[in-house]
Ligand SMILES: Nc1nc2c(c(=O)[nH]1)N[C@H]1C(S)=C(S)[C@@H](COP(=O)(O)O)O[C@H]1N2
């Protein structure tokens with residue numbers, strides 16, 4: 256593991272620009288384009304996202320599409336919805352969620368969120384996930400193993416990005432707890448470290464920013480990792496994950512800021528030391544290890560009091576633990 260020898264990076268001012276700034280920049284670029292091409296294009300109005308370079312639904316689907324999985328697995332979709340979970344808000348439009356994603360292996364933090372435009376070289380099949388470290392049965396699972404050994408359910412979860420955008424999305428997958436059980440964690444294991452693929456040739460932003468602490472890593476305490484809510488997703492909206500949402504398998508932790516929900520996982524390590532994580536290593540004063548959603552703790556550069564929904568831009572007050580206190584409040588004694 257390389258995390259122990261990572262140095263503290265010099266982080267440019269532009270890093271993690273608040274989304275209002277992205278919007279404005281993008282708008283300017285688009286307005287320039289519109290002016291330049293005036294008369295030749297019909298341009299949508301009525302939203303900052305409207306613009307001449309928006310893909311059609313088909314183009315968007317095509318951009319994120321992973322090589323077809325065997326019918327044996329695709330026939331498992333849609334999985335049965337777990338009735339215990341409800342959004343309490345309208346579900347986010349599938350297209351709105353697929354069009355605006357964070358995946359910094361493909362696009363930079365100060366770029367627009369059109370990751371789907373940069374994932375063409377990414378090959379999420381074949382794929383393996385290694386479980387190693389402090390466990391009695393370390394093992395390597397391929398996608399067949401994940402589909403055969405785990406039983407799939409669908410969960411309607413709220414998602415809150417630290418940048419203040421939010422979405423309500425149905426994920427298909429299984430509890431991380433049930434996956435970890437296969438490897439039989441040892442009592443000494445206190446943390447779980449997760450790591451994303453490292454393939455600079457498939458992910459254009461990785462070689463562009465070679466000083467970043469790639470591969471993307473995240474971590475949880477063992478109590479967090481084995482909580483009822485902590486979910487591994489193979490699919491979203493009743494289909495296998497598109498590339499930009501973290502194909503073929505990603506974490507989903509609804510009570511923490513989105514950056515904890517690591518995508519395209521290749522390794523899960525049980526350890527007795529708190530792991531170094533990508534954002535905490537890069538910008539330690541802005542992104543802590545725990546990263547629980549909390550409206551009363553402002554980000555150093557913006558308030559966390561409210562959030563806005565992808566697609567509708569509707570605003571809601573942000574809730575402590577993203578409203579999941581009933582499940583996780585006891586993990587964090589006041
Ligand atoms: N490997 C990897 N995982 C990642 C990220 C990333 O850049 N790389 N971004 C995170 C952030 S900041 C968020 S908000 C969520 C976004 O998930 P979505 O883009 O599928 O909505 O993924 C998280 N997982």
Ligand SMILES: [Mo]
Pocket residue numbers: 357415416417418512513514
């Ligand atoms: Mo995020």
